[in-house]
Amino acid sequence: MQRNLQIDDEGNLQHLLTIEGIPRALLLKILDTADSFVGVTERDVKKVPLLRGKSVFNIFFEPSTRTRTTFEIAAKRLSADVINLNVGVSSTSKGETLLDTVANLSAMHADMFIVRHATSGAPHLIARHVAPGIHVINAGDGRHAHPTQALLDMYTIRHYKKNFTDLRVAVVGDLLHSRVARSQIHALTTLGVPEVRVVGPKTLIPRDVETLGVQVHHDMARGIKDCDVVMMLRLQNERMNGALLPSAGEYFKSYGLTPEKLAYAKHDAIVMHPGPMNRGVEIDSAVADGKQSVILPQVTFGIAVRMAVMSMLAGSSSAN
Amino acid sequence: MSAPRANLPDAEALVSALAAMINADLAPDTMLVGIHTGGVWLAERLQQLLGVNTPLGTLDITFYRDDFDERGLHRDAKRSAIPFDVAGKDIILVDDVLYTGRTIRAAMNELFDYGRPARIRLAVLVDRQSRELPIGAQFVGMTFPVPDDEMLVLERSESGVLAFKQMKKEPR
Numbered sequence: 318m319q320r321n322l323q324i325d326d327e328g329n330l331q332h333l334l335t336i337e338g339i340p341r342a343l344l345l346k347i348l349d350t351a352d353s354f355v356g357v358t359e360r361d362v363k364k365v366p367l368l369r370g371k372s373v374f375n376i377f378f379e380p381s382t383r384t385r386t387t388f389e390i391a392a393k394r395l396s397a398d399v400i401n402l403n404v405g406v407s408s409t410s411k412g413e414t415l416l417d418t419v420a421n422l423s424a425m426h427a428d429m430f431i432v433r434h435a436t437s438g439a440p441h442l443i444a445r446h447v448a449p450g451i452h453v454i455n456a457g458d459g460r461h462a463h464p465t466q467a468l469l470d471m472y473t474i475r476h477y478k479k480n481f482t483d484l485r486v487a488v489v490g491d492l493l494h495s496r497v498a499r500s501q502i503h504a505l506t507t508l509g510v511p512e513v514r515v516v517g518p519k520t521l522i523p524r525d526v527e528t529l530g531v532q533v534h535h536d537m538a539r540g541i542k543d544c545d546v547v548m549m550l551r552l553q554n555e556r557m558n559g560a561l562l563p564s565a566g567e568y569f570k571s572y573g574l575t576p577e578k579l580a581y582a583k584h585d586a587i588v589m590h591p592g593p594m595n596r597g598v599e600i601d602s603a604v605a606d607g608k609q610s611v612i613l614p615q616v617t618f619g620i621a622v623r624m625a626v627m628s629m630l631a632g633s634s635s636a637n
Numbered sequence: 638m639s640a641p642r643a644n645l646p647d648a649e650a651l652v653s654a655l656a657a658m659i660n661a662d663l664a665p666d667t668m669l670v671g672i673h674t675g676g677v678w679l680a681e682r683l684q685q686l687l688g689v690n691t692p693l694g695t696l697d698i699t700f701y702r703d704d705f706d707e708r709g710l711h712r713d714a715k716r717s718a719i720p721f722d723v724a725g726k727d728i729i730l731v732d733d734v735l736y737t738g739r740t741i742r743a744a745m746n747e748l749f750d751y752g753r754p755a756r757i758r759l760a761v762l763v764d765r766q767s768r769e770l771p772i773g774a775q776f777v778g779m780t781f782p783v784p785d786d787e788m789l790v791l792e793r794s795e796s797g798v799l800a801f802k803q804m805k806k807e808p809r
Contacts, residue, residue, distance in 0.1 A: 329709070349713060353697060356716040362750035365700035628700075632709025 322444055329633035332444040332453040333626050335462040336503040344507060348472050350625035351618070357394065358621055367628050368397035371428040375401045376418070377456070378434040383592050383616065384456050384466070388431045391623035395631075397429075419443050423451060429630065430454070437461035437496075452630040460496050465626060466591050467500035469619040471508060473611055474546055476618065477587050481508040487541045487582075488531075489516040490550030490572060490599050493523055493561075497591045498550055506530045516540030517572060520561040537572050537581075544582040549574055549590045552599045565598045575601040579609065587611045648791060648799040651762045651778030652679065656686035658776045659729065659760055663687060667727045670694035672744050673715050675733030675791035678799060679762060683731060692720040694728075701743035723752030729776070733791035735761040738772035763801070765789055 323332050323339065330343065357365055373392040377385050385401065392399045404418060413421075419430065429452045432440040437459030444453040457463040471481075478484055486505055492498045492515050505513045506529065513531045515522060522533055534540030541547050552568060562568050574588065588604055590612045596602050605612060668691050671680030677695050684693055699714035730744055741759060748754065760776035765783040783789045789803050 346713070350710065353699070353714040353716040356718065357700065360719075360751055364750070366746070367700050367705055628710055632705060 322441065325633065330626075330629050331633055332440075332455075333464050333630065334440050334444060334453065334455045336464045336467050336500045336507065337462070339507070341507050341509065344468070344471065344504065347468055347622070347625050347629065348475060350629060351468075351472050351622040354394075354621040354624040354628075355618070357624075358617075364394050364396055366396045368392065368395035368428075368631055371395075371397045371631060372426060373397045373399050373429045373431065373627070374422050374427045375399060375431045375456075376404050376422070376433075377402070378404050378415075378432075378439070379457070381433055381457070383619075384433065385431075387616065387619045388454075388456060388465075388623055391620050391627060392429075392431075394620070395624055395627055397627070400427075415439060415442065416446055419447065423447060427451060429627065431456050433457045435459055452633075454626060454630070457496055460494055460499070462500045463496045463591075464500050465619070465623055466497050467504040468626065469615060469622040470501055470548065470589060470591070471504050472618045472622050473589060473615050474587070476614070477611060478545055481505070481510045484510050484545045485512040485514070485543060486510050486546040486548065487514040487516050487534075487544045488548045488550065489537070489540065489574065491521045491553050492517050492526060492550065493521045494553040495550050501548060502526075502529050502531055514540055514544070518562070518568075537578055539581075541578065541586075542581045545586055547574065547579065547582055547586055547588050549588065549594075549600050551591065551593065552595055554595065554598075565595075569598055569601075573597070573599055573601055574604050576603050576607065579604055579607075585609075589615055592616070645789075645801045645803055646763055646779055646781050648762060648801050652682050652799060653686070655679075655760060655762060655776055655778045656683055659683065660687055662776075663689075664727045667691075667729055668694060668721060670696060670719065670728055670730050670744075670748065672730065672732045672740060673697040676731045678791065678793050679733055680731040682799070683760070694719040694721065696744050696747055698740060698743040698747055701747045703739055703743065717747065719748075719751045723748060723754050725753070725755050728754045728757045730757055730759045731761075732759070733762050734789050735759070735764045735772075735774050735777070736767060736789075738768045738770035741772050742770055762791065763789065 323334050325331050375385055375388055389399050431454045432443055433456040439458050440453050440455035455462055455464055488498050488501055514534055515526055515531050516534045516537060519535055586609060588610045594600055594605055669680045669684055671677035680693055696717045697715040759774040761774045762778040764774060764777045764780045786806055787803055788806050789801060792800055792802055
């Protein structure tokens, strides 16, 4: 990755493509900015005029409900005009290339692209080719990154745990296929979480994951023991076309988060999940709906975090 | 940065004078709303001096600024907090220095996103003039013209004493 694609010489965010390489101070600034937007979302008029007259294009080459919707709400609360494109079923099926699609949208005077793509690196490719002053946000690319999800997770952790530097955090499940996990791990270590664990079966943990500064556990009870935060991952059924797992039922027995397993974590541990959940596969309903679950607040905070990212990007084009 | 000038307005004396002015014209349901950061300090002091027990509102107008396109989110935004229903209220907006009027316009825009007040008046410690919008203050500590290439900022010491500082604007 080109190092300065996301951050310009003055330290302003130009694109948000990956958490990797974003310094701690900038991550904290995003969280602080999000904090002031939470106030906006609690008012009668949940809109501020920051992005008035700007056009934000949601281009999703892969289906998504929650992420696309929260980006749309965030953009609308900043008073931007939002155009949703489900590109999978239009241009690409007619043979148009990714860059041609983006060039055409740029010709419609887009100011910002929110991109989800099944191929890792697609948002980078777009960011390299858009004109200066046009910003790209990665809304999930292949197995690579999902930076706004990681940011909203960090916001949620800080909201409930107040700081990062004395926490023990476990990321549990299908690490191998998860762009969310990769971004979470980068964010957690950058923010100074001293102990990050990954927990899952050998077949779903990437071999080189220790190089990211995490401990690997294959036993669920040991993996989440005394943790402050348990971050569950979705079992990526739709990607599971090999023989990585015997069955969903077997998986639930070993790695599904039940009240009994959660009891190994600290009594005030919070449980997170990026959604959509597979109840009875990676998480038991009693936990998902239980009092330690912060899964729905995550969604709400996601709006403020995306407002923060978009306003920081839009504001940075003016600095030049 | 140039050295601070000696004959600056005495902020502490102006706080008392401003409180006396407002006191003469205070309705029972008047609410104070301070604009971050100097205006919030001032509003806190006025609340005490006036014996106002209603909750204090605070506004950070970062998201309503009219120079976002040129300057972006150039400083850390704080969370606005209006802990009362704005609709139908008598509000005094409080800021330290009135200058172009753009901050006040932004503050009024934000306030209206909380509801429709019955009346808004403006109280400032210093009116430095050079307005760029048709905005005036009903309560003014003193008028003190400042050259356009200089800034007049309110500072608060650790013990809570308010004082003005004048300095050259940093070049953009």
